[in-house]
Amino acid sequence: IEAEDRSAVSALAEEMHYADLAHAYQEIEEDKHELFLKTIGPEKAADMIVELPDTMIEEALDAFSPSELKVLFHELSDDDRVDILQDVGDEARLRFLGLLGPEDEELTRSLLKYEHDTAGGRMTTRIGRIFDNQTVKQAIEMLRRGQESTETLSRIFVVDQKGRLLGKLRFRDLAFNTWDTPVRDIMREIGPERVLATADQEEAANMLLKYDLIALPVIDEFDHLLGIVTHDDAMEILQEESTEDIEKIAGIGGEQSEETYLNTSILNQFRRRAGWLTGLAFVSLLSGYVMMRFGSILSQVFLLSLFLPMVVAAGGNTGGQASTMVIRAMSLGEISPGSAGEVAWKELRTGFFLGLLLGTCMALFTVLLLPFFHLPMPPGMSLAKVGVAIAIALTTQVTSATFLGSLLPLGARAVNLDPAVVSAPAIAAIVDVSGMVIYFTVARAILGL
Amino acid sequence: IEAEDRSAVSALAEEMHYADLAHAYQEIEEDKHELFLKTIGPEKAADMIVELPDTMIEEALDAFSPSELKVLFHELSDDDRVDILQDVGDEARLRFLGLLGPEDEELTRSLLKYEHDTAGGRMTTRIGRIFDNQTVKQAIEMLRRGQESTETLSRIFVVDQKGRLLGKLRFRDLAFNTWDTPVRDIMREIGPERVLATADQEEAANMLLKYDLIALPVIDEFDHLLGIVTHDDAMEILQEESTEDIEKIAGIGGEQSEETYLNTSILNQFRRRAGWLTGLAFVSLLSGYVMMRFGSILSQVFLLSLFLPMVVAAGGNTGGQASTMVIRAMSLGEISPGSAGEVAWKELRTGFFLGLLLGTCMALFTVLLLPFFHLPMPPGMSLAKVGVAIAIALTTQVTSATFLGSLLPLGARAVNLDPAVVSAPAIAAIVDVSGMVIYFTVARAILGL
Numbered sequence: 001i002e003a004e005d006r007s008a009v010s011a012l013a014e015e016m017h018y019a020d021l022a023h024a025y026q027e028i029e030e031d032k033h034e035l036f037l038k039t040i041g042p043e044k045a046a047d048m049i050v051e052l053p054d055t056m057i058e059e060a061l062d063a064f065s066p067s068e069l070k071v072l073f074h075e076l077s078d079d080d081r082v083d084i085l086q087d088v089g090d091e092a093r094l095r096f097l098g099l100l101g102p103e104d105e106e107l108t109r110s111l112l113k114y115e116h117d118t119a120g121g122r123m124t125t126r127i128g129r130i131f132d133n134q135t136v137k138q139a140i141e142m143l144r145r146g147q148e149s150t151e152t153l154s155r156i157f158v159v160d161q162k163g164r165l166l167g168k169l170r171f172r173d174l175a176f177n178t179w180d181t182p183v184r185d186i187m188r189e190i191g192p193e194r195v196l197a198t199a200d201q202e203e204a205a206n207m208l209l210k211y212d213l214i215a216l217p218v219i220d221e222f223d224h225l226l227g228i229v230t231h232d233d234a235m236e237i238l239q240e241e242s243t244e245d246i247e248k249i250a251g252i253g254g255e256q257s258e259e260t261y262l263n264t265s266i267l268n269q270f271r272r273r274a275g276w277l278t279g280l281a282f283v284s285l286l287s288g289y290v291m292m293r294f295g296s297i298l299s300q301v302f303l304l305s306l307f308l309p310m311v312v313a314a315g316g317n318t319g320g321q322a323s324t325m326v327i328r329a330m331s332l333g334e335i336s337p338g339s340a341g342e343v344a345w346k347e348l349r350t351g352f353f354l355g356l357l358l359g360t361c362m363a364l365f366t367v368l369l370l371p372f373f374h375l376p377m378p379p380g381m382s383l384a385k386v387g388v389a390i391a392i393a394l395t396t397q398v399t400s401a402t403f404l405g406s407l408l409p410l411g412a413r414a415v416n417l418d419p420a421v422v423s424a425p426a427i428a429a430i431v432d433v434s435g436m437v438i439y440f441t442v443a444r445a446i447l448g449l
Numbered sequence: 450i451e452a453e454d455r456s457a458v459s460a461l462a463e464e465m466h467y468a469d470l471a472h473a474y475q476e477i478e479e480d481k482h483e484l485f486l487k488t489i490g491p492e493k494a495a496d497m498i499v500e501l502p503d504t505m506i507e508e509a510l511d512a513f514s515p516s517e518l519k520v521l522f523h524e525l526s527d528d529d530r531v532d533i534l535q536d537v538g539d540e541a542r543l544r545f546l547g548l549l550g551p552e553d554e555e556l557t558r559s560l561l562k563y564e565h566d567t568a569g570g571r572m573t574t575r576i577g578r579i580f581d582n583q584t585v586k587q588a589i590e591m592l593r594r595g596q597e598s599t600e601t602l603s604r605i606f607v608v609d610q611k612g613r614l615l616g617k618l619r620f621r622d623l624a625f626n627t628w629d630t631p632v633r634d635i636m637r638e639i640g641p642e643r644v645l646a647t648a649d650q651e652e653a654a655n656m657l658l659k660y661d662l663i664a665l666p667v668i669d670e671f672d673h674l675l676g677i678v679t680h681d682d683a684m685e686i687l688q689e690e691s692t693e694d695i696e697k698i699a700g701i702g703g704e705q706s707e708e709t710y711l712n713t714s715i716l717n718q719f720r721r722r723a724g725w726l727t728g729l730a731f732v733s734l735l736s737g738y739v740m741m742r743f744g745s746i747l748s749q750v751f752l753l754s755l756f757l758p759m760v761v762a763a764g765g766n767t768g769g770q771a772s773t774m775v776i777r778a779m780s781l782g783e784i785s786p787g788s789a790g791e792v793a794w795k796e797l798r799t800g801f802f803l804g805l806l807l808g809t810c811m812a813l814f815t816v817l818l819l820p821f822f823h824l825p826m827p828p829g830m831s832l833a834k835v836g837v838a839i840a841i842a843l844t845t846q847v848t849s850a851t852f853l854g855s856l857l858p859l860g861a862r863a864v865n866l867d868p869a870v871v872s873a874p875a876i877a878a879i880v881d882v883s884g885m886v887i888y889f890t891v892a893r894a895i896l897g898l
Contacts, residue, residue: 242691261778329710
């Protein structure tokens with residue numbers, strides 16, 4: 001692509017979808033960016049820039065002259081325009097706002113007052129809107145006049161004279177009815193499928209998912225119809241939220257930005273990961289302290305070292321599994337804090353059976369396979385005794401780790417923290433300590449050390 | 450809800466959205482299920498049953514008589530009907546197929562031949578379909594005649610006489626043009642936004658997301674239009690795939706089913722988690738083996754025990770973070786196997802800086818704070834030496850773990866394995882072993898043991 005002359009690129013760009021253009025833009029070298037943008041021109045660039053990672057947007061816009069930017073911003077739908085303006089610096093935002101026509105500027109300013117991650121910040125106001133006292137003919141006339149500035153007519157919303165949301169209908173409901181039918185008679189009422197402009201974007205996305213909607217109406221506290229959040233926004237929101245969950249579970253901090261992995265700087269990667277790591281390292285010192293205190297046991301029976309890392313890791317793994325399942329189920333709205341008892345009881349039993357399984361495996365391993373290795377044993381010690389100690393320690397450790405792993409996310413939610421903040425590494429660090437204590441206590445008791 | 454009499458429940462159900470009904474159904478006690486279903490009747494129950502977890506579907510259907518089931522199946526769209534039939538046992542599927550009319554039965558059988566998780570298995574065939582040589586008037590007439598059996602007219606697809614996909618248009622394109630305009634003149638051509646029926650459902654969902662589509666056309670290998678996958682299917686698919694990724698990263702095996710957390714049996718939970726756990730437990734024995742071999746070092750300098758769990762855990766945490774980021778970026782299509790070099794170089798540097806940070810923290814901790822604890826030290830040993838050893842060991846361990854964590858998912862993809870199979874616990878188990886070796890080797894070299 002890079003080597004071709006401008007006209008060829010231009011012809012190619014004409015045929016390409018803007019999502020593919022954005023992909024191509026990110027692939028080429030940075031010093032070709034300006035040429036690329038100039039070649040495809042502001043109209044084609046508008047839709048493409050929306051698809052770029054946040055951090056690349058301002059640079060891309062700077063490639064255009066003020067008059068080209070006017071064309072570009074005019075080309076954008078209102079929600080995309082707001083998105084872009086939220087991603088550039090304050091100085092650039094003011095400059096760009098000045099380029100908009102007075103009507104667009106007012107609209108954009110009113111949308112900018114909603115936070116980026118709210119339903120209001122995500123909505124488009126360019127919707128098909130008709131009145132309940134119109135006839136089908138009047139409604140179609142009104143939609144036809146407004147069609148240029150309407151993003152979607154897949155769902156048309158019906159409001160009363162004061163702009164309050166009453167119902168919705170599909171274009172075919174208008175087209176397949178006689179022209180004098182009152183809109184009121186054919187519209188379908190809208191039940192709970194509406195969202196406040198100030199609500200979190202995740203709430204809007206989940207509602208779109210739950211009710212299988214193409215467009216979710218956004219209202220103010222007086223039920224006035226402000227705009228809609230569309231299905232494609234919902235998909236993006238859900239993807240972002242899932243990524244955030246995944247990262248938090250892995251102990252990666254900070255907001256998930258729209259940057260792609262390869263576009264994130266090393267400094268940024270470092271920042272998002274370093275916090276948890278450092279904190280957890282100091283928690284791990286507690287495990288080390290326990291180990292140091294009980295170190296003499298290990299030097300008395302070297303064989304105990306063989307199972308120590310396993311008992312500790314098994315706790316981290318099962319605790320991590322349990323917390324991951326619970327965190328995801330909470331994200332999907334399958335578990336409410338009220339079900340804490342049920343969840344805890346379920347995980348307690350699951351953990352017990354998992355612990356029993358691992359304990360049995362390891363006891364059998366100790367008794368059946370270890371004799372072939374002729375390991376040195378202190379007098380009065382038998383492999384059978386060690387096997388029993390391992391089995392008991394493992395069962396205890398896995399059961400308690402699973403139980404803890406399931407309860408911590410619920411506890412976090414109960415004190416209004418994000419459940420995903422209880423990451424798998426955090427659980428692991430905590431149950432490492434308890435695992436050491438359990439292991440040494442059980443070993444001491446059973447082996448009489 | 451439970452205590453109220455049938456007519457009240459019925460009136461309430463009339464007003465409720467089927468997604469809310471499904472939620473209510475899962476909340477009530479099991480012995481009330483049949484009464485609930487009988488009360489709302491087969492027509493209302495049809496849409497609700499689609500929303501239930503897989504495992505509850507067959508039981509719910511068994512509440513109805515054959516004649517009621519006929520009504521229920523007739524009420525369903527073809528893709529929902531296929532979904533339901535894929536979730537019941539073989540015997541039940543044959544019985545239910547026999548209840549369909551001959552036309553529906555043939556259609557359903559032809560859809561059942563596609564795997565549940567392919568584009569063909571997810572598509573609906575009840576779409577608005579017109580011919581390129583029609584006029585607007587003819588097209589509207591054709592759509593009006595078919596409107597009862599059409600699921601969505603938000604996008605209308607244009608095919609040639611042989612049924613091959615040519616283009617698409619919106620209802621408003623028909624409504625806002627004169628009646629004698631040829632469809633061919635107003636349709637928009639469809640570029641790469643189409644998917645083979647045999648393609649993975651995730652491919653279809655990602656395409657819907659990428660191109661912001663309401664409906665993605667599904668074709669056979671000769672470009673014949675078979676049906677569409679809609680935006681709400683795509684959202685469900687993306688949610689399922691995200692959950693699967695999250696679970697795999699946590700070392701939870703098996704397919705993510707549509708069951709909710711609370712509906713999954715303990716046996717099922719046990720099965721999905723036990724596999725990885727048992728395998729990893731045996732890998733952990735390797736760590737134990739290393740520890741047993743080098744145990745004499747720990748008994749010479751007890752202080753070394755203090756840092757051992759931390760060095761090991763830091764590797765697991767950073768390796769897990771790196772693999773999680775890479776796995777997610779691959780799922781979102783941000784990284785291809787071709788970028789392996791770039792990813793590895795990025796993570797190598799990130800890992801090095803993280804290791805340096807942790808190493809410096811711990812060295813400072815050793816030199817500045819540990820003197821206050823008056824720990825017993827063997828002759829010739831100083832805290833400064835120990836601090837240097839810890840810093841070097843930590844930096845090496847974190848750098849190598851991060852590097853490994855980022856490369857393993859890419860390696861898995863290269864040999865056609867799911868990258869998410871390289872779970873965080875697996876990385877942790879592997880770098881536990883390398884961490885032990887690094888720690889003891891560095892300690893021995895620096896401290897001269």
